[in-house]
Amino acid sequence: MLVAATDTTSATSVWAMTTLIKNPRVMRKVQEEIWNTGVKKGFLGEDDIQNFPYLKAVIKETLRLYLPAPLLVPRESREKCIISGYDIPAKTIVYVNAWAIQRDRNVWKNSEEFYPERFLESSINFIGQDFELIPFGAGRRICPGMSMAVASLELILANLLNSFDWKLPHGSVKEDIDTEMLPGITQHKKNPLCLVANIHI
Template sequence: MHLKIGEVSTIVVSSPEVAKEVLQTNDLNFADRPHQLGADIMCYGSTDIATSPYGGYWKQLRKICTIELLGATRVRSFQSIREEEVSKLITYISANTGSSINLSNKVAAMTSSITSRASFGVKYKDQDAFISLMRKLVTLAEGFIIMDLFPSQKWLHIISGMKPKLEKMHKQFDMIFENIIAEVEKTGGEVETESLLSVLLNIKDHQDLGFPLTMNNIKAVILDMFVAGSETTSAVIDWTMSEILKNPRVMIKAQEEVRKVFGSKGYSDETSLEDLKYLKAVIKETLRLHPPTPLLLPRECRETCDLKGYTIPVGTKVIVNAWAIGRDPEYWSEPEKFVPERFIDHPIDYKGFNMEYIPFGAGRRSCPGISFALPSIELCLAQLLYYYNWDLPSGGIMENIQMTEALGSSSRRASNLILVPISHNHV
């Protein structure tokens, strides 16, 4: 589908066949990002991984991210952090069994703590303020910024008022980052495990990358980690709990598996997550229906090319609709139904090789943070299902649980998930 939004020519891709042309066949030609005011201000001149233009800087940064920051060994090193923070969530829930709790808020705080400790080696004092700012940032990012639609009209920032809002928010984020970095430096590097910040600082000081890696570049990368590791992770947990509550058959089956796998130990940890085949299928099905970014971050055509018989001019913005692709009836039977069994013994994974299932994108610009997010998602859900049964407040009917999605670029519930935990006999 071709759209002319303001001055910007935009193509929306909603089929796996065309997505393959963009994300695989012509991946390099569509590897660039369009200039966006929000990214330019919030992400330190678009020097993060997600929004940086394609080129030498981005390729080096992506390599650092894939090998140094999010490699299997590094992610495993954060296991104790994940287990401790999930355990704190379970302790809170156990103290409030039989009462209504705001699970969405508590899960968001947990994922933020995990990301903070992994990123900085410490849990920072300004966590609540940071979470609040992150929510505001996501909300701002969900609407069109008028200057991005009319790039030639530089005066529009005066009447829109968006630029000063973003600049104010950026200063608030930067102040929090500066305070955290100062706090880390005050400890003399004595942290629980090597943090992502310490890895980046070491690369900055000791590796020749062919370009200077500045503190602002490092902050931009860490901000990406918070968006992917905190906001995205908590949203996936929220939606997974919502879907299994709405589908009691799935809830029973998932709880039976978790309690069977961990029953002999009497507690749930990361050591046996690989044995939770059904829970993994439940998460995959959730991501099919609720991809973290329903419309993948926009790409930009670097050179005029042909796409399924149509000429795509250089500079054209291309948006892939992962939400529609995951519900395409030509590829998914009963696509609106929540059926985790469709992923049992099915080779489809998150890596973007199967164009009918791209919750984290595909190709060069796919999200590299899935390896960081998945262990937290799986561990948290395993414990929520292992230790508790769940009810809605005031005896609500599970099948009628509110499933409205918030409008915008990210997949979030429109309302917080308020539930009543009931202790299972493990607690």
């Protein structure tokens, strides 16, 4: 429970900041959304976040490209079945490659591009009904912590982006920030993300 909750949420927060710093257009747009709502208070709460549709789209797009559990959790088939003409015997271990599904260029336009706008006009959601976006899995064993994960990610990112103006360390360019991953069940960034936080007044 602890690993499923904390490791995934922290990995996703780092991926979100990584991809935002590599995409200054999106970073600017999401910060303008937060800064221009007139909310000046120090800490943003869940009510404030309901006014940030672009931030929600940024989180969805992060979970599309950098889902922390790329192969979800292994399953075992209970009985023999046929999928797309292939015979699957009972008791076969099944891995769902959600990573490949969520980057499938037959499904997603410019699938490798970080483009949160794709979710603004679309009803696609990660709640297990749209099989092209399943970072939390689907069906009866879908992640039971999904609501808490989304609420946490929204609070973490909204407050990081509201309070600070994020910059690359002196002398670095966005191309220096890599997206290499560590091996493991949860997909973490291999090299630590190092950014400069300037307090936003």
